[in-house]
Amino acid sequence: YTKKYKTNQYTIYSEELDQQSAYRLTIERELKSAITKQEMVLHYQPITDLKSGQLSAMEALIRWNHPELGLVPPDSFIPVSEESGQIVSIGRWVLHTACAQNKAWQDQAYPPIKICVNISTIQLQQPNFVQTVKAILQETGLSAKWLELEVTESILLVDTDLLKYSLQSLKELGVSMSIDDFGTGYTSLSYLRQFSFDRVKIDRSFIEDISKDLNGKTITATIISLAHQLNMTVVAEGIEDKTQLTFLQGAHCDEGQGYYFGRPLPAELHDLSTQFKIRP
Ligand code: C2E
Ligand code: MG
Ligand code: MG
Ligand code: MG
Numbered sequence: 001y002t003k004k005y006k007t008n009q010y011t012i013y014s015e016e017l018d019q020q021s022a023y024r025l026t027i028e029r030e031l032k033s034a035i036t037k038q039e040m041v042l043h044y045q046p047i048t049d050l051k052s053g054q055l056s057a058m059e060a061l062i063r064w065n066h067p068e069l070g071l072v073p074p075d076s077f078i079p080v081s082e083e084s085g086q087i088v089s090i091g092r093w094v095l096h097t098a099c100a101q102n103k104a105w106q107d108q109a110y111p112p113i114k115i116c117v118n119i120s121t122i123q124l125q126q127p128n129f130v131q132t133v134k135a136i137l138q139e140t141g142l143s144a145k146w147l148e149l150e151v152t153e154s155i156l157l158v159d160t161d162l163l164k165y166s167l168q169s170l171k172e173l174g175v176s177m178s179i180d181d182f183g184t185g186y187t188s189l190s191y192l193r194q195f196s197f198d199r200v201k202i203d204r205s206f207i208e209d210i211s212k213d214l215n216g217k218t219i220t221a222t223i224i225s226l227a228h229q230l231n232m233t234v235v236a237e238g239i240e241d242k243t244q245l246t247f248l249q250g251a252h253c254d255e256g257q258g259y260y261f262g263r264p265l266p267a268e269l270h271d272l273s274t275q276f277k278i279r280p
Helices: 014-035 078-084 085-109 130-142 151-156 160-174 189-194 204-210 214-229 244-252
Strands: 004-006 011-013 040-049 055-066 069-073 114-118 147-152 176-182 197-204 234-235 256-259
Touching: 014 055, 014 078, 014 160, 040 085, 055 085, 055 256, 078 085, 085 114, 085 130, 114 176, 130 147, 130 160, 147 151, 151 176, 160 176, 189 214, 204 214, 204 244, 204 256, 214 234
Parallel strands: 055 114, 114 147, 147 176, 176 197, 197 234, 234 256
Antiparallel strands: 004 011, 040 055, 040 256, 055 069
């Protein structure tokens, strides 16, 4: 066989297809009960203000605590759940759990921070998505200003009235919106501005290049400067060392996220009383 099949993520040859679809079906079947069996968990990763060094947000990142496979990373099941439509109920659970967690932190009298939640393009295209967000804020008692939704650039390929209406309604609700993994897709920053996104998260691959070559520095600095001119704030993803941090601070990047500040961890393993994430 030489014929290629294109799936969501991989181009595979047909002899691999059986195996691939069997795996996919297994995941899909087991996903059905994963939420009711309480196998999904959220880990939280700090996002730090690069000027003050203080914690400004946490990003919620899903993991599947599978009885046999152990902790399954999102890249292994989110794409399947998007194809099967299961992302809608998984996504609702994520939003609810993350908002409830942020409210719990606020109730413990820590200084308030934002909770950032990844939203699949499929979710955002549901006609009742805004209604769902509203209901979750009401159920959890979290104020909209402490919620930020992260979507990838692929959302901008969806040019529908429903999407525009939803983004506008979310803005009116007081929820902020950011573009995740910026620079990996095909959109320009001015296009983002038109959709009134508040923040841009520069993809990890550019931050990785900062310590490697000059192009990484040039590209990163250009994105930061252009985003600022368009009144958007900038978060750098995947900061792992001091060299990257120093460069980003010099380039006036607003916030940073990465192993340098902290890995994603379950809520109970975070000590929010230690608000300063930049070590002297
Ligand atoms: P993302 O939203 O871009 O999240 C950042 C990813 O980079 C996370 O991977 C995080 O663990 C990883 N990361 C953070 N800092 C560093 C670093 O310094 N170095 C390196 N090498 N990696 C770092 P994770 O948790 O495996 O998530 C992967 C992707 O899965 C996320 O990328 C997001 O697109 C998606 N995802 C995660 N949770 C959810 C969810 O609840 N719903 C949806 N729809 N997608 C989710
Ligand atoms: Mg994200
Ligand atoms: Mg990202
Ligand atoms: Mg990513």
